[in-house]
Amino acid sequence: MGVIHVTDRAGQRHTLEAVEGWRVMEIIRDWGLPIEGLCGGACECATCHVFVAEEWMDKLFPPTEEEENQLDTVVTKPSSRLSCQILWTPELDGLEVTLAPST
Template identity: 85%
Template sequence: MGVIHVTDRSGQRHTLEALEGWRVMEIIRDWGLPLEGLCGGACECATCHVYVAEEWLSKLHPPSEEEEDQLDTVVTRPNSRLSCQIIWTPALDGLEVTLAPTGS
């Protein structure tokens, strides 16, 4: 078990326990933070859009073509990712993400 750090839309930072093999989207939602994830992790809606701290981007698998297609439907930054496509592993202990604004 490890942790991820999530900054919510009001700027408050939360430290959440994370389990190996879980999607970051699932971890965030299970801890009660306001992240929709309407498609349940199928990479079909972009409602789990997060900004990954720059220092963590190189530790993530590159986005798939499907993820990039979904990210094209919202306003992104260079560090935008869909949290349903990030599977937590011990190598990501301490991962830092920020919830993107709703509708972006």
């Protein structure tokens, strides 16, 4: 087990326990923070859009073409990712993300 740090849309920071192999979207949702994830993690809706802290970007697998296509449907930053496409591993202990504005 480890943790991720999530800043919600109101600017409040939450430290959440994370389980290896779970999608970051699932961790955030299961702790009750307001993330939609309407497609359930199928990379089809972009409602789990987050901004990843810059220092963590190089530790993530690059986005797939499918993820990039979904990110093209929302207002993004260079640190934008779909949290359903980030699988938590011990190497991501301490990961910092911020929930993107609702679309």
